[in-house]
Amino acid sequence: MLLNDKSAVVTGSTSGIGLGIARALAKAGCNIMLNGFGDKSSIERECSQIAKDFGVKAAFHPADISKPDEIGKMIEATTNEFGQVDILVNNAGIQFTAPIEKFPTDQWDAVIAINLSSNFHSIRAALPGMRKRNWGRIINIASVHGVVASPEKAAYVAAKHGVIGLTKVVALETATSRITCNAICPGWVLTPLVEKQIKDRSAREKIPVDQAKLELLSEKQPSLEFATPEQIGAMTVFLCSDDAAQIRGATIEMDGAWTAR
Ligand code: NAD
Numbered sequence: 001m002l003l004n005d006k007s008a009v010v011t012g013s014t015s016g017i018g019l020g021i022a023r024a025l026a027k028a029g030c031n032i033m034l035n036g037f038g039d040k041s042s043i044e045r046e047c048s049q050i051a052k053d054f055g056v057k058a059a060f061h062p063a064d065i066s067k068p069d070e071i072g073k074m075i076e077a078t079t080n081e082f083g084q085v086d087i088l089v090n091n092a093g094i095q096f097t098a099p100i101e102k103f104p105t106d107q108w109d110a111v112i113a114i115n116l117s118s119n120f121h122s123i124r125a126a127l128p129g130m131r132k133r134n135w136g137r138i139i140n141i142a143s144v145h146g147v148v149a150s151p152e153k154a155a156y157v158a159a160k161h162g163v164i165g166l167t168k169v170v171a172l173e174t175a176t177s178r179i180t181c182n183a184i185c186p187g188w189v190l191t192p193l194v195e196k197q198i199k200d201r202s203a204r205e206k207i208p209v210d211q212a213k214l215e216l217l218s219e220k221q222p223s224l225e226f227a228t229p230e231q232i233g234a235m236t237v238f239l240c241s242d243d244a245a246q247i248r249g250a251t252i253e254m255d256g257a258w259t260a261r
Contacts, residue, residue, distance in 0.1 A: 001029030003240055007082035009074065009126070011065050011118065012092025014038040014046070016191030017141060020229020021089055021236045026054040028237045033078040033085075034060045036092060057082060065092050065118040066110060075125040084133065087240055088126045090119040090163075091141040095193055097152040111155035116162040123170055127179070136179035137240045140167050141232070144187050144255045150220075160185075164251055171249030180248050182239055187255025188217060190226040223256030 008025050012018040014036030022032050032050060034043065043060050050058040061077050063070035078085050093115045096107040119140055130136025145153060146160035163183060170181035188194055194216075202212035217224045232254060238244055239252075253259050 002237065003087070004029030006086040006240070007031040007033070007078065007084055008087035008089060009033045009035065009061075009078050009085055009122070010089040010091055011063075011122065012036045013089075014043055016193060017186065017189055017229045017232050018089070018091040019046070020233040021091060021141075022058075022233075023050060023053075024230065024233025024237050025087065025089075025240070026050045026056045026058065028240070029054070029056060030087065030240075031057040031082045032059075033074070033081065034058065035063055035065070035074060037062075037064075065122070066113040068117070068121040071118060071121040072125050075122065075129075079129060085126045085129055086133070086135060087137045087139070088122055089139045089141065089236060090122055092118065093141070093143075093159075093193070095153070095156055095197070097156075097197070099152055100154045103154055108155045112159050112162075115156065115159035116166070119163055119166055123166075123181075127170075127174075130179045131177065134178050136174075136177075138167075138170060138179070138181040139236050139239055140164075140181070140183045142167070142183040142185045142251065144185050144220075144253060144258045146183065146185055147251060147253065147259050167251070168249040175248060178245070180239070180245065182247055182250045182252065184232060184235055184239075185251050185253045185255065185259075186227050186232055187221045187253070187258040188226050189229060189232065191229065194226075217256075221256040221258050222261070225256055227254045227256065 010022045013022040013034045047058040061074040063074035142163040143160045146164040167183040
């Protein structure tokens, strides 16, 4: 198995893309530290399911990644549990939409803390261990909104552009080591984060949910298909392989040609 001596932390892996990534890494043989919010018993079930399906160790850390000290504790707990953090996937993220004049300042702070600053804190905490072993993979789940903008997403777009900048800095600082840092930039992926935007649109425009879904895709994503958590998981596994050793500081769009226009 590609990653059977490795351990990974995947932030925000109780749902959506993060869970897809966690399962793909586990399938490749990697021990997994899940993180995120959610119902305790369903998280426990998910951990046992991953362990059973893939024969790896799976544990959970409840760090609220808007809090730097909790991120530090999560990296420490993973090191204690599995011996090391070889792979760090910064995935947790939230969305809030409003025109900038009406954008609540507490929502700005929350989006920047969760979608951007958490990446800085987790990389800062995990990198020393990777340097000691001279191997590591840091994968930041940015977004097409790290490359282009949309209205009413000031905090999200600013945070995701920041993630791409941070990715490039880390790639340069680790360039002569066996540690790489890259960003994956998904377009629309059908997860709870996007389902909420579809529901809001359907209510706002008084149209059926299926029509709202199609309108959302037609507006931005020329393929008219959602990317899937499984596809993003597979790309993450590839970035962890030796074949990807010289992919450094890259932004990999998985966006149905959104950013090709
Ligand atoms: P999601 O809402 O399904 O999952 C978000 C995860 O983050 C959950 O596990 C949640 O518990 C966790 N989380 C939220 N706040 C947290 C906090 N303070 N501390 C710890 N965990 C926290 O969302 P998703 O669509 O799977 O998004 C995952 C990532 O992908 C995000 O960074 C998002 O910006 C990015 N992304 C999503 C899409 C999309 O279309 N869904 C597109 C591009 C990028």
